[in-house]
Amino acid sequence: MVRKKSTLSKVRTRTEAYKRKQHAHSDASHFRNQLKTKSKIHILDKYHNNLDFRNQYKARSKKRVSKKYKSDPMIRMKTIERAMNWYHKNNTLMRQNSRRLYNQRRRILKKYISIQNHKCIYKQSNLYMNNLNKFRQVIQEGPDYVCISCQLALFRNQVIPFVEEKYITQNMSYEIKKHIQSYFMYSSSREQKWICKSCSDKIKKRQMPSRAVVNRLKVCEIPSELKRLNNLEKHLIALRLPFMKIVNLTSGKLSSRFSQKGTKGPLHCVPSDVEDTVTTLPRPVDKSMMVRLQLKRRLKYKAVWEEQLINPNDVRDALFVLIKMHPGYK
Numbered sequence: 001m002v003r004k005k006s007t008l009s010k011v012r013t014r015t016e017a018y019k020r021k022q023h024a025h026s027d028a029s030h031f032r033n034q035l036k037t038k039s040k041i042h043i044l045d046k047y048h049n050n051l052d053f054r055n056q057y058k059a060r061s062k063k064r065v066s067k068k069y070k071s072d073p074m075i076r077m078k079t080i081e082r083a084m085n086w087y088h089k090n091n092t093l094m095r096q097n098s099r100r101l102y103n104q105r106r107r108i109l110k111k112y113i114s115i116q117n118h119k120c121i122y123k124q125s126n127l128y129m130n131n132l133n134k135f136r137q138v139i140q141e142g143p144d145y146v147c148i149s150c151q152l153a154l155f156r157n158q159v160i161p162f163v164e165e166k167y168i169t170q171n172m173s174y175e176i177k178k179h180i181q182s183y184f185m186y187s188s189s190r191e192q193k194w195i196c197k198s199c200s201d202k203i204k205k206r207q208m209p210s211r212a213v214v215n216r217l218k219v220c221e222i223p224s225e226l227k228r229l230n231n232l233e234k235h236l237i238a239l240r241l242p243f244m245k246i247v248n249l250t251s252g253k254l255s256s257r258f259s260q261k262g263t264k265g266p267l268h269c270v271p272s273d274v275e276d277t278v279t280t281l282p283r284p285v286d287k288s289m290m291v292r293l294q295l296k297r298r299l300k301y302k303a304v305w306e307e308q309l310i311n312p313n314d315v316r317d318a319l320f321v322l323i324k325m326h327p328g329y330k
């Protein structure tokens with residue numbers, strides 16, 4: 001009996017504990033739900049009333065969604081599908097109207113952009129014409145300005161108007177005045193005289209300009225002995241024989257003789273032994289003796305580069321002149 005009673009009491013206490021537990025559990029869940037709704041209401045309130053919070057929340061959720069959209073292809077597909085469905089289902093009159101307006105706006109924008117581009121092209125062409133006009137103005141004048149000191153024909157931007165008082169002042173001694181005056185090649189014409197910048201600088205420092213005519217920069221006369229030589233004779237006595245490929249720079253109807261020439265590829269200067277060549281020439285019998293001579297690029301080649309009659313006597317005379325004048329032949 002005692003045993004029975006004890007089990008019964010045990011069972012009773014257990015059920016009571018279970019009931020209490022249940023009650024507590026339901027209490028807790030009830031409490032949790034209450035808290036949840038409360039916090040939801042609080043957040044909703046905050047969202048509607050607090051502008052900062054709302055913006056932050058929006059930015060955060062936007063970021064999260066876009067991250068999901070970009071990283072997960074499944075989510076992307078679903079989003080696109082949903083949007084398509086929504087577009088097809090919502091084909092009401094209002095929406096049609098708004099879509100039409102949207103397309104119209106896009107069309108106008110496109111047109112506006114193309115007009116802007118056109119304006120830009122117009123601006124560019126204006127710039128081009130301006131530059132062309134400037135260029136034409138610059139090339140209107142050639143090298144027409146002659147320096148009074150070096151007599152070079154120069155462009156306008158290379159010369160300055162010549163004013164004698166700039167170079168010769170009152171307090172100069174007579175000798176210096178004479179010296180400076182000797183640099184200028186005075187002419188009788190009353191035209192405006194010009195002087196190049198480098199000459200002007202040098203004369204202001206009371207130095208002789210290096211390229212002044214007074215500096216004996218004249219090209220002297222070619223001696224008659226050298227003048228009468230023909231091409232092949234000149235070849236024979238030249239110290240250096242240049243080899244280059246010469247091409248016509250212009251092509252067309254213009255005769256190749258008159259067209260402008262240019263070199264192509266490498267240029268070789270080959271030193272030649274003049275003494276050797278001249279001593280192998282036959283001894284002239286009289287002054288008018290001519291020898292037929294062939295010039296080859298190399299002695300063992302069959303092809304002849306140039307063939308001409310030469311006068312050994314003339315070659316010898318020219319060499320004598322050169323030995324007297326030219327330091328390279330001494």
Ligand SMILES: [Zn+2]
Nearest residue numbers: 147150196199
């Ligand atoms: Zn000059």
